[in-house]
Amino acid sequence: MRTVLVYLLLLSVAQAQDKKSDIPYAAPAHPRQALDIYAAVGAESQPVIFWIHGGGWQTGDKTDVQLKPKVFTERGFVFVSTNYRLLPDVEMGVLIRDVAKSLGWVHKNIADYGGDPQRIFVMGHSAGAQLAALLCIDDRYLKAEGVPFDALRGCVPVDGDTYDIPAIIHTAELRQTLHGLPLPRVGHRVKFGNDPEKHIDFSAVTHVAEGKGIPPFLILHVAGHPDVTAQARRLANVLEAARVPVKVFGARETTHNKLNADLGLPDDPATKELFEFLDPLVQAKP
Numbered sequence: 001m002r003t004v005l006v007y008l009l010l011l012s013v014a015q016a017q018d019k020k021s022d023i024p025y026a027a028p029a030h031p032r033q034a035l036d037i038y039a040a041v042g043a044e045s046q047p048v049i050f051w052i053h054g055g056g057w058q059t060g061d062k063t064d065v066q067l068k069p070k071v072f073t074e075r076g077f078v079f080v081s082t083n084y085r086l087l088p089d090v091e092m093g094v095l096i097r098d099v100a101k102s103l104g105w106v107h108k109n110i111a112d113y114g115g116d117p118q119r120i121f122v123m124g125h126s127a128g129a130q131l132a133a134l135l136c137i138d139d140r141y142l143k144a145e146g147v148p149f150d151a152l153r154g155c156v157p158v159d160g161d162t163y164d165i166p167a168i169i170h171t172a173e174l175r176q177t178l179h180g181l182p183l184p185r186v187g188h189r190v191k192f193g194n195d196p197e198k199h200i201d202f203s204a205v206t207h208v209a210e211g212k213g214i215p216p217f218l219i220l221h222v223a224g225h226p227d228v229t230a231q232a233r234r235l236a237n238v239l240e241a242a243r244v245p246v247k248v249f250g251a252r253e254t255t256h257n258k259l260n261a262d263l264g265l266p267d268d269p270a271t272k273e274l275f276e277f278l279d280p281l282v283q284a285k286p
Contacts, residue, residue: 017073018043020113025082025105026098035082035102036062038069043078043114047121047153047282050103051081054126054260057095057191058087071264075275076282078115080106084131092192092202096141099131104145121154121278122215125260129160130204133235137214138207149213153281156274158220158263159256161227163235165192165199168227208238216245218277220270222259223250249273 017038026033039046049072053060062081072079084098107117124132135141136155142148161168169189176183192199200206208214217239221232232248239246251259251270262268 017069017079019069025102030085032083032085033098033101034062035080035105037110037113037115038073038079038081039114040073040076043073045111045116046076046078046114047119048106048110048115048117049077049079050106050120050122051079052099052122052124052128052131053081053083054124054128055086057092057127060086060127066261067264071271077121078110078113080110080115087191092198096131096134096202097144100135100141100145100147103135103142104147107145107147107151118151119153119282120151121156121281122152123156123158124160125158126160126256127162129157130162130202133157133160133163133204133217134202134207136217137204137212139212149215152215153284154216154218154278156218156220156277157235159222159225159228159259161231162188162192162202163204163231165203166196167234168231169199171227171230205235205238208242208244210242210244212242214239214242214244216277216281217247218274219246219248220259220273221248221250222254222256223252225256228256247273247277 018041020037022034023037024034051065051068053062053064062083065081069079082099082102084095084102087095103122107120110117122132122136132155136152139149165188172187173183192202219232219236221228223229229250236246236248249270254262259270263271263274265271
């Protein structure tokens with residue numbers, strides 16, 4: 001019975017949106033340099049959700065969106081989900097620039113798909129949370145693609161643990177050392193280039209500064225996990241010091257994957273926080 005209900009739910013999602021799949025955002029484009037756009041039929045000048053999937057920068061796909069397209073299009077958004085090349089096929093800087101290029105394509109072209117290029121909200125889960133936060137704080141990536149920060153209305157990183165990469169590396173390695181365990185052979189130290197300068201440069205907290213036009217943040221995380229809780233608070237403290245509006249919400253009785261999958265459910269506390277964050281920003285004048 002449950003399988004039937006899930007099938008019917010997925011079927012209704014598919015029927016509810018006008019979906020354009022596998023649109024390349026580079027020329028020539030690698031197969032992973034593509035995005036999907038979900039919009040209501042007849043959509044015009046609607047705010048845009050730009051979604052970045054997770055997967056540890058090594059896996060994941062733009063189709064991993066659960067109920068989000070249905071929920072957002074029903075609330076009057078255009079929903080964009082992007083792919084990007086992955087480790088180890090490319091190094092981290094290239095991967096980040098792929099996502100920036102995708103967002104650049106959206107800014108230039110989304111009006112043709114019913115979206116408003118001046119009302120873009122950047123969101124992402126896990127690895128996608130780090131990418132979302134970095135793009136909305138380190139303006140070098142979007143400047144290279146012609147996207148001004150004033151086109152970004154808000155940023156919602158979901159359960160990331162790498163806003164301060166040196167901190168998470170040192171935390172993990174100290175934990176292993178204190179317990180007499182070997183250091184991780186494959187972890188954040190290697191993923192981010194195994195170069196301390198790169199770890200600092202790829203950390204969103206490094207680039208926070210007052211007066212840059214950084215958009216408001218809602219940082220969602222699992223309340224029961226110490227690493228994501230500490231990273232959420234760390235990013236929020238830096239943003240607050242730079243006078244950037246920010247709210248942190250720790251979701252209880254959930255997990256890393258469940259927090260993401262439940263976004264959009266009507267009785268989900270994180271979803272309530274999300275729309276309380278989005279709704280006034282959608283209406284606000286630039």
